[in-house]
Amino acid sequence: MRNIFIIPIILMFIGCGSKETKVESTPTAPVVESMKVSVTSAQFENAGIVLGASEKREVSEILKLNGKIDVPPQNLVSVSIPMGGYLKSTDLLPGMMVKKGQVIATLEDQQYVQLQQDYLLAKVKLKMVEAEYFRQKELNASKASSDKVFQQAEAEYKNAKINVKALDQNLQIIGINPDRLDESKISKRVSINSPIDGYVAKVNANIGKYLTPSEVLFELVNASDIHLNLTVYEKDLPKLQIGQKLYAFNNNQPDKKYPCEILLIGHSLSMEKNTEVHCHFKNYDKSLVPGMYMNAEIELKNVNAVTVPEEALVRFGNFEYVFVELKKNHFEMIEVKTGGKENGFVEIKNSEKLNNQPIVTKGAYSLLMKLKNTEE
Numbered sequence: 001m002r003n004i005f006i007i008p009i010i011l012m013f014i015g016c017g018s019k020e021t022k023v024e025s026t027p028t029a030p031v032v033e034s035m036k037v038s039v040t041s042a043q044f045e046n047a048g049i050v051l052g053a054s055e056k057r058e059v060s061e062i063l064k065l066n067g068k069i070d071v072p073p074q075n076l077v078s079v080s081i082p083m084g085g086y087l088k089s090t091d092l093l094p095g096m097m098v099k100k101g102q103v104i105a106t107l108e109d110q111q112y113v114q115l116q117q118d119y120l121l122a123k124v125k126l127k128m129v130e131a132e133y134f135r136q137k138e139l140n141a142s143k144a145s146s147d148k149v150f151q152q153a154e155a156e157y158k159n160a161k162i163n164v165k166a167l168d169q170n171l172q173i174i175g176i177n178p179d180r181l182d183e184s185k186i187s188k189r190v191s192i193n194s195p196i197d198g199y200v201a202k203v204n205a206n207i208g209k210y211l212t213p214s215e216v217l218f219e220l221v222n223a224s225d226i227h228l229n230l231t232v233y234e235k236d237l238p239k240l241q242i243g244q245k246l247y248a249f250n251n252n253q254p255d256k257k258y259p260c261e262i263l264l265i266g267h268s269l270s271m272e273k274n275t276e277v278h279c280h281f282k283n284y285d286k287s288l289v290p291g292m293y294m295n296a297e298i299e300l301k302n303v304n305a306v307t308v309p310e311e312a313l314v315r316f317g318n319f320e321y322v323f324v325e326l327k328k329n330h331f332e333m334i335e336v337k338t339g340g341k342e343n344g345f346v347e348i349k350n351s352e353k354l355n356n357q358p359i360v361t362k363g364a365y366s367l368l369m370k371l372k373n374t375e376e
Contacts, residue, residue, distance in 0.1 A: 035333040036326070037371040044329055049363035051325060054308050054354055059347045061300040061340030063239060065277075067230035069292045075222040077196055082173045084212045085109035087205050088189060092218060094203060098194040105192040105205075105217060112174065116186045119167040119178060126160040133157035198222040201290070221290065228260050228279040230296055233272075239300050240265055240277060246298040248279070250288075258285065260296070300340070306351035310344050312361045314368045322348070323360040323367050331360065331367055 039047070085107035092104055136153035139145035168178045174190045202219040205211055228248050232240065240262060247257040259282045266275030279296070281288070288294075313336070314321050320338055323331045334354065339347030348354065360367060 035371075036331065037323075037333070037367055038330045039367070039370060041329065043370070047363040047366035049366065050361050051358045052309065052312070052361035053356070053358060054306050054348060054351060056304040057307050057345060058301060058342075059305045059307055059340045059345060060342045061347065063236055063298040063300055065230045065232060065236075065296045065298065067228060067276075067294055067296065069288050069290050069294060070227045070229035070278075071221055071290045072225060072227055075198075075225050076201070077198070077220045077222070078216045079104070079192060079195070079218040079220060080213065080216050081107055081190075081192060081211060082213050083109070083111060083115075084210065085112065085190070087207055087209050087211055087217070089207065090203075090205070090217075092200050092203050094200050096200045098196075098198060098200060098220065100194055100197050102194045103191045104194050106189050107192065107211065108189045110188065112176075112190050113186060113188050115167065115170055115174070116176065116181060119164070119171055119181065120183060120186075122160065122164045122167055126157075126164050129153070129156045129160045192217070194220065196220055196222045197224070223284060223286065226281060226284055226288065226290065227263070228281065228294060228296065230277045230279060230294075231274050232265075232277050233274045234269055237265070237275070240298070244298060246279065246296050248281075248294045248296045250292060250294050254295075258288070259283070305339065305347040306354075307345040307347050308354075308359060309361045310341065310346050312359055312364055313338070313346060314364045316368060321368075322354065323364050324354055325358040325360070333368070333371060 039049075086109060088106045088108045090105035092098070098104060133153045133156070136145055136150045140147060140150035171178045171181065175193065176190060198220045200218060201221045203217075204215070204219075205217045211217060242262055242265065244262045246260050246262065248260050249255075249257050260279040261282065262277060263280050264278040266277065269275050308322060312322050314323070314333075316333075320336055321333045322336050323333055326332055336351075336353065337349040339349050341347070
């Protein structure tokens with residue numbers, strides 16, 4: 001009977017022992033028993049090992065950013081008509097170039113006729129009340145008419161002038177020149193002219209559609225001032241300044257660089273701790289359109305950075321190292337953090353780890369192979 005009770009207990013402990021717990025870890029340098037290695041004098045010579053020292057020099061660090069091409073609000077124009085009407089003609093398509101003053105659409109509606117009629121009739125009436133006003137003015141001066149009659153004539157004259165001026169402005173809003181309008185030129189159609197030089201971004205209407213004053217017919221872009229809008233994180237903001245030069249490129253043509261200049265740096269950070277930096281293209285290329293994603297490289301100058309030759313660096317397990325000499329033919333591999341590169345030299349950001357000791361400038365990979373073979 002005791003065996004019957006023992007078996008479940010044993011199984012229970014076996015089951016508990018089989019559970020695995022997953023622990024997330026951050027990338028760490030490869031684990032080796034020792035970061036030190038020694039060689040004989042013969043091995044030193046055969047490996048071509050050369051000793052040198054870190055030195056301070058000016059190094060250019062490349063800050064890499066990304067963003068997209070953007071249009072400032074003043075360069076994006078929405079075209080609409082202040083008075084509704086039916087769209088009768090347009091040949092615009094997205095991407096087409098337009099010139100300022102070019103007719104881009106015509107609309108038709110009875111209210112355009114009515115507005116022109118009202119204006120011409122108001123001008124006729126103005127001439128009549130104007131003549132009556134001056135007549136009453138003369139009569140009043142000679143006391144041949146009462147002040148009340150003169151005042152009424154004056155009020156009608158001023159009202160007529162106001163009415164003509166208001167109708168004049170309404171005609172100009174829809175693109176009709178009042179100075180050229182007479183009874184022989186009344187038209188049921190009005191033309192819409194392009195307010196800028198640029199290209200068509202959107203076409204929102206089709207022939208025959210009735211358009212209300214609140215509807216946008218077209219969106220035009222003035223390409224003379226396209227901006228590059230880059231995203232910069234908080235830690236990199238101190239490295240940037242107005243007027244700084246940079247080069248932009250897209251993934252499709254990475255070898256084609258577009259020179260730019262920083263115009264504006266944002267002063268508020270988003271939830272992701274970044275802000276926007278606006279840049280101006282020195283020579284805008286029409287193939288670059290708003291919304292296109294771009295990369296950018298900014299050259300940053302670091303004065304008197306501690307550097308080592310590129311040959312001194314070895315890569316092991318996605319980390320970079322430098323061998324320092326402890327004593328003759330005895331070396332230690334030190335992990336380093338690198339920065340910018342220029343003319344064959346690399347900035348060492350944690351240079352204090354080198355402790356001004358001699359470093360291996362040539363043959364470092366031979367020491368790495370020796371160290372790995374020793375571990376194995």
